[in-house]
Amino acid sequence: MKVFFLAFSIMLSGFGSIAQVKKTNNPATSQAGFLIKGKINGISHVELYLAHYFGSTQQVIKDTARADGQGNFVFQGKEDLPKGLYLISFSKNKYLDVIIGNTNFSFETDTLDPINHMKFQNSSENEAFFSFQKEMGKRYVDLRKLELERKDPSQISNIRNEITQYQQAWFEKNKQLFVSKLVRATFEPEIPPFKKKILNAKDSTAFYQYQFSYYKKHFFDNVDLNDDRFIRTPFLQKKLEKYFEDLVAQQPDSIIKDADILLTKIKNRDVRRYVIYKISSTYETSNIVGTDAAFAHMGEKYYVGEPALWDTTTIRQMRDRIKVLKPLLIGKRIPELFLTDTSGKRLTTASIPGEYTLVYFYDPDCSHCKEETPKLMAQANYFKSKKISVLATSIARNKEQWTSFIKEYKMESIYNGIDIHPNAKTGKEEYYTDFLHTFDIYSTPIIYVLDKNKRIIGKKIPTDKIQDFITFYENRQKELGIK
Structure with a gap:
């Protein structure tokens, strides 16, 4: 795949500050610095790492230490540690989870049975955690x-x-204690008994609908969504992923509705930023057709619409990204392409006939395009049977490469265009199309699927999934009663 531009990622400037230390000048509520003394019998002269979780897939290292010959070590620093769930890694694939609340404590255990042999001093959080x-x-x-x-x-x-x-x-x-919240977050909501007797299929359907609705409505009951310590645990990310993957229909309207409902419950600034980020990043890169509309909604409402949460660079980049995406959402008429065909005549998207149009953006110099184009052309009979026209668009403006590519891959039976337009007066070549910002072409090849009115019904469909997509789309239209 030829990549011209790294797709926008909202993990940009400023967001990482959520994971960092929060400082305070109030001595009554905080003691600057940390001192954690440990002893793990069974290790000797090894490197240890103290890191806090940042969701379930990342850890942020805050300090390192080296054990002596008896397994003694010290983590120490002058800056505050952000509160949350930490891990102490003491050998490959071996670690201890500890809670950081009080940042001046000690512990001792061993490698044979770290949990049952654990003893803490001056840490009520961890004493309760390990006793549980x-x-x-x-x-x-x-x-x-x-x-x-x-x-x-x-x-x-x-x-x-x-x-x-x-x-x-x-x-x-x-x-x-925070540990009480932490453990409770691992519990599923308890569903009260169904009050009606199940006598037939209709009752059974009502029973399952009741269970699902209750479970979804109360899914976050055991997580304090306004305690920013949960950002530094695996549980908030896992809950978010399970909720949006298993309980939310993967359609833009459903995703938007449930995201908005969830965010009305979150007032804490850092948790709000984190949840906005997780939902947005999920649907920015989702491979489910159409869910980028949810990303656009999140960007407009919670990035551009809540500028106090973000730095100006992030807001500007989000605004620019939305500007590209909105005209390309499912149901929108594709921006018009003005191309020149192999005979030198003008070729536009609107001039292409057919029940469907595939717009195939490629680069003749792209190795992945050379692999995918034969797969595209091998479906010629299928395209004919479904009245599908193909418009192959070279984003590279090199006539020799373009015509050679068409000949090599036997593309003469489809519509071929290039963005080169001779000026009738000067004879110079002119270019009309900004492929990156108009069609979001940051890599090639990319396929857009259009209906007969040139509205987008699918995009970035893999070449070998075109037929599956058309079948899915037509079945969905039948379900909705649309001819």
């Missing part, structure tokens, strides 16, 4: 043993009840 892990680990081992041995169901039920009682008591005891 220890107790739940033991109880689930007992439960699993009973299940494997197929013991009396009443015994299994008793263990489950004991687990629930322990959890409730633990939450009540530690309700003032």
Whole structure:
């Protein structure tokens, strides 16, 4: 694939500041710096890393240390650590999760059983965190043993009840701690019983609809969406991904509606920025046709529309990106192309006949185009059967390369155009089209699919998926009763 321009990414200037230290001048609420002393029996003279989570896919390293021969080490710094869930990596693929609230504490454990042998001093958050892990680990081992041995169901039920009682008591005891919020965030919402008896298929459908609706409505109940510490955990990102992947219909209107509802609940500046970023970046790069309309909505409403959240560079780049995307959204009439065909005559998009038009943007010098063009031409019989016209558009303005490419790949049966226009008075060549900013051509090849009115119904469809897309589109039209 020939890439001319890196697609816009909203992870731009200023956003990374969410992950950074928040400083305060109030000594009553904060103690500058951090001092964390650790001892892990079983390690010796190894490098350790202290990093906080930034969502579920990134970690931000805040300090490094080196253990001595007995496994002692110290993380220390003069700047505050942002609060959240951290990991201490002490060997390849081995790490400990710890909570950073108080930033002056110590701990000791070993490599044989880090959780059960853990001891903390001066960290109520981590004492509660590890006591929960220890107790739940033991109880689930007992439960699993009973299940494997197929013991009396009443015994299994008793263990489950004991687990629930322990959890409730633990939450009540530690309700003032962040760890309580953290653990609760891993729990799914509990769905109340369905009040109606299920007697037939209609009742069954109503039951499943009730479960889905309740679950979706209460999906974020166990996450404090206004506590910015959740940005520095894996849980907020995972919840967002599951919600928008599994519970939201992947259509622009549904995505926009659910994003707006969710963001009405979020007032905390950093969490709001993070959630806006995650939703926007998901649908900026989604491979689902049409969801870039959700990205355009997010950009207009929450970037350009909330400038206090972002720096001027990000806002300007978002505004420019939306300017390119909006005329190319599904349902829009494609911007007109003015080209010259192989005989020197004018060729426009509007002049192409057919029930459908494929606009195939390519570069004769692009290696990927050389792989995909034969696949395109191999579908000539299918195109004819469906009254599909193909307009192949070279974005490179080199006549010799263009005509050689057409000949080599036997493209004479389709419409071929190039953006070179001889001036009748001067004889000089003129160019009309800005392919990047008018058609979002940052790589080649790219295919737009148009209906008979030259409205966009699909874009950036892979060459070998054209027939699948046409079938899907026609079936969808039938479902909607559109001829």
